[in-house]
Amino acid sequence: MRRRRRIVTTPCRPDTRLADRDSAVLAFCSNDYLGLAAEPAIADAIRRGSERWGSGSxxxxxxxxxxxxHETLEQRLAAFTGMDDALYFSTGYMANIGVMPALVGRGDAIFADKLNHASLVDGALLSRAELIRYPHCDLQALAARLAASDAPRKLIVTDGVFSMDGDIAPLPELLALAEAHQAWLLVDDAHGFGVLGPQGRGCLAHFGLASPRLIYMGTLGKAAGVSGAFVAGQRDVIDWLLNKARSYIFTTGAPPMLAEGLLTALDLIGQGDERRTHLNALIARFKAGLKLKRWQLLPSDTPIQPLVIGDNHEALAISRALDSEGLWVPAIRPPTVPKGSARLRIVLSAAHSTAQVDRLVDTLTRLETLQA
Structure with missing residues (x-):
């Protein structure tokens, strides 16, 4: 159960070197979905930004x-996601723990999917609103809980793409429930922004959704390849957050040079259809090629491909066996995932090649046979 860190000695890329190994490993664990974390154009924009603005804010x-x-980035992010305005936070965790306490409090109610990210759970607890959890993507259960609540303000909170299962939330149905019960719908699209929807505009664009009841959070350290996060929504909502979100108000602003890098990243995301096409082809190839008898590959059409092993010890053993063959796929155990569902969280990137994905498929197939 004890966690440990591994020291990376190269830029973020599939072919990675680690301080505890003599040879390179092929990484399938980074959230760098479009391969932008080591993109020279972004690094050059940050370099030029440091020359213009210095190192800190x-x-x-x-x-x-x-x-x-910062101002230009917020305007660009709002336009890119089809929202009135946006607010740039230093991290996604800070965004989530800032937004909920600013919107609801004692006497109000938050309705949260049971598999939401830890930052959403913590944000809900910090708000001091009643936290009402519903089974994963169970719309009937959520509808019943909404109908039974007499809270004056209601907030439905969900991941857009669930970080450990890779599935996409039923956002059209969630929005319909929000509108029927006069609730807000906060969508954490950490793993959908840049990947889903036309031009990578995220899971709301993927479903073609727009509503004044929507509040959208996207992170900028995953598909965007840099750092930070943003919250987008109606102009008055964003103005309220600017004045009320403590994790925004009471912290030093991110270095402006990072905002310069993110402006270039946003251009690359918008122009990144070729990257997304390649990524989707890799996802399809991986799913079609992996033939399993005991382990379970959860249904996911996103770059997150969870392979459920079940037992903690076996999951760790398989992760170590992969590592010995030069493949870096960490084991995820409880409490990050439910008890009895220890897994390998396999993550694909547009930076991977078909040959690299085939190598992973072949190795996993062989290891499952050896473990039988």
């Missing part, structure tokens, strides 16, 4: 730490 955004590239 010097203060919180509301004092003197809000720079021109």
């Amino acid at each position: 010097g203060a919180s955004h509301l004092v003197s730490g809000h720079y021109a590239p």
